[in-house]
Amino acid sequence: MSKTNINPIAGYLVVEPKQKEQTTQSGIVLPDSHDEKPQEGKVLAVGADFTTDYGTKKSAPCKTGDTVVYREWGGKEYKNGDRQLLILKFDDIMAILK
Numbered sequence: 383m384s385k386t387n388i389n390p391i392a393g394y395l396v397v398e399p400k401q402k403e404q405t406t407q408s409g410i411v412l413p414d415s416h417d418e419k420p421q422e423g424k425v426l427a428v429g430a431d432f433t434t435d436y437g438t439k440k441s442a443p444c445k446t447g448d449t450v451v452y453r454e455w456g457g458k459e460y461k462n463g464d465r466q467l468l469i470l471k472f473d474d475i476m477a478i479l480k
Contacts, residue, residue: 388462390429390469393440397423397450397457397468421454422479423468443475451477 388396399420405411425448431441444450456474460467 386426386462386465386467388427388460388467388469390427392430392432393472394429395425395442395444395470395472395475396427396460397452397470398426398465399423399468400449422449422451424449426467440472443472444478449479450475451479 386396390396400422401420425444425446428442428444428446431439433439452468452470453474453476457468457470460469
């Protein structure tokens, strides 16, 4: 399991986006202009649960090690050494893959 030295605050999590294939199954190499932002990745760290201003408790929708699908334009990109990471809100997670 990948480790990170980033500890997200309550309500946030750190995801390592899945690298997109640059070659199709038939061997066609896709140009850089075809790149789409990844929407799937592995959870590296999860912040604590929190209580909203309205008194509702929000719990993390996933745990460290899960593979998740998240909003395409959600979160903040963060470069940690040579790794490109994404810091997302709990609400940006749309599904957990099994």
